[in-house]
Amino acid sequence: MRRQSGSFIGIFLILVGLALILRDYYYFDRYFFRSFGFFIIGVLGFLRSFSSTPRSGLYISSIFLFIGLYYILADAGFYYAERGLNTSAFTIIAGLAFYPLFLFGQRNWRHLLYGNLIIAVGVVFLLFHLRYIPYYTFESIILDFWPVVLIIIGVAYLVQGLFSSKSRALQ
DSSP states (O other): OHHHHHHHHHHHHHHHHHHHHHHHTTSSOHHHHHHHHHHHHHHHHHHHHHHSSSOTTHHHHHHHHHHHHHHHHHHTTSSOOOHHHHHHHHHHHHHHTHHHHHHHSOOOHHHHHHHHHHHHHHHHHHHHHTTSSOGGGHHHHHHHHTHHHHHHHHHHHHHHHHHHHHHHHHO
């Protein structure tokens, strides 16, 4: 395990050194380090999590990877990354990071449930930011649709019971 950790640190230091040298020759600006820095740290963390037996660090490295992709697309001109958009985008990214945890880590259905709930909150923030939902209706939405949370929790219990009974039947 120590050898893998040393190689990870070595690759990371080589990449940082190359980036700093190229920065001195003006090939990169400060936005390059914001976007590709997050992306490179995410890729390296993602690869490191696959080298460990219990996929440790997969969630955090997925967050770095997705934030890097978000900034790369913003720097490419697909959208303008501003404060309100960043809040909703980072919330959606926190939910999306549960998907690699489910796919490559433990096949725990709670990860998908938590991820989808966080993505839904991020989409609501995005709709508020884009003014599709007026701010004054936020309280009325919560007061009118709070039973949806009960329905989602009930579906989660049903799905968990269904898959746990299937796994017991297979044993």
